[in-house]
Amino acid sequence: MDEIIRTDGKTVYPIIFPVNYSNMGSINCYIYQNGNEYTLIDAGIKGEEFEQFFYRKLSDYSIEIKQINRIILTHFHEDHTGLVNKLAKDYSIPVYASQIAITRLKCEGDYLQKKLTFYQELYNQYGVMEYAIERLAKMENTLHNKEKVILLPTIHRLEEGQQIGGLQIIAVPGHSPDSIGFWDKENGWLFAGDFLLASGMTNALIDHDEAGEVINPLMQYIDSIKKVKSFSIEYVFAGHEAVFQNLDEVIEKSLSKTEYKLQKLVKKIREGHHTARAIGEAIYGPRFAKHFIFIISEIIGLTLLAQERGIVERHWQGGQWIFQLKES
Numbered sequence: 001m002d003e004i005i006r007t008d009g010k011t012v013y014p015i016i017f018p019v020n021y022s023n024m025g026s027i028n029c030y031i032y033q034n035g036n037e038y039t040l041i042d043a044g045i046k047g048e049e050f051e052q053f054f055y056r057k058l059s060d061y062s063i064e065i066k067q068i069n070r071i072i073l074t075h076f077h078e079d080h081t082g083l084v085n086k087l088a089k090d091y092s093i094p095v096y097a098s099q100i101a102i103t104r105l106k107c108e109g110d111y112l113q114k115k116l117t118f119y120q121e122l123y124n125q126y127g128v129m130e131y132a133i134e135r136l137a138k139m140e141n142t143l144h145n146k147e148k149v150i151l152l153p154t155i156h157r158l159e160e161g162q163q164i165g166g167l168q169i170i171a172v173p174g175h176s177p178d179s180i181g182f183w184d185k186e187n188g189w190l191f192a193g194d195f196l197l198a199s200g201m202t203n204a205l206i207d208h209d210e211a212g213e214v215i216n217p218l219m220q221y222i223d224s225i226k227k228v229k230s231f232s233i234e235y236v237f238a239g240h241e242a243v244f245q246n247l248d249e250v251i252e253k254s255l256s257k258t259e260y261k262l263q264k265l266v267k268k269i270r271e272g273h274h275t276a277r278a279i280g281e282a283i284y285g286p287r288f289a290k291h292f293i294f295i296i297s298e299i300i301g302l303t304l305l306a307q308e309r310g311i312v313e314r315h316w317q318g319g320q321w322i323f324q325l326k327e328s
């Protein structure tokens, strides 16, 4: 699973950190070597355990930390940015990310306040406030202690189409609005972040744009998949789970999972579950509370997709959204 991939002049050194506290299997980052240049793609998760693992892998690969020319980030999630502050501070390694990621990583402007307001309103509108208390309290806490989450170094901006260290930037929003992939055209290598995972798990998380408006993540995700299909890709180096070569299969699996979930949602609405909460509880039972953040995200995303396709419509009633099938 973490074997070195090498062609003439280029090498990928995987750093696959196994985790057992969630179903993501592992937290992955990669060192991409292009001639004399070394690029670290993503930076793992905070904490002693990962840090030790990271340095052990570097030593296994006979790579010195000082050889790393830059860190590039696929997206802003904290399991991809763990060592950024340390590496940038101790070794002055420059850091790069997309503009949407920079706003979030640097907590620019009123980002944290906007985020809190967005989720408060969202959970309220979808009638799931009582499940959201813990998450909202955490967000509020972060808002007042942003030094705990902020990335300290200057982060340089990456644009779609740009080349860095021999890799081309491809915007692949869906998992998160800021997600970008890094493509080695010559070898057909794609560093995909969490956009595509080997299991075909669709984890398009509900999120907001610059204006604080809800983004339809599944639509973005489907569009990104269509886009990536036109690139020639041999190997996918993902942010979790295994490195994989069967991209078409993974895409098919992922899209059919989404369609299956959409059908399930429609079925539950037909059976008389008309609120996000009722739908979530009907499909997931007690898991709804346990994995609330992911499940509500999925349900909201699916209702948005179903509306976009003209299958479902919603109306405002009793202070929340009520869903109905459009067919009569």
Ligand SMILES: [Zn+2]
Binding pocket: 075, 077, 175, 176, 194
């Ligand atoms: Zn992520």
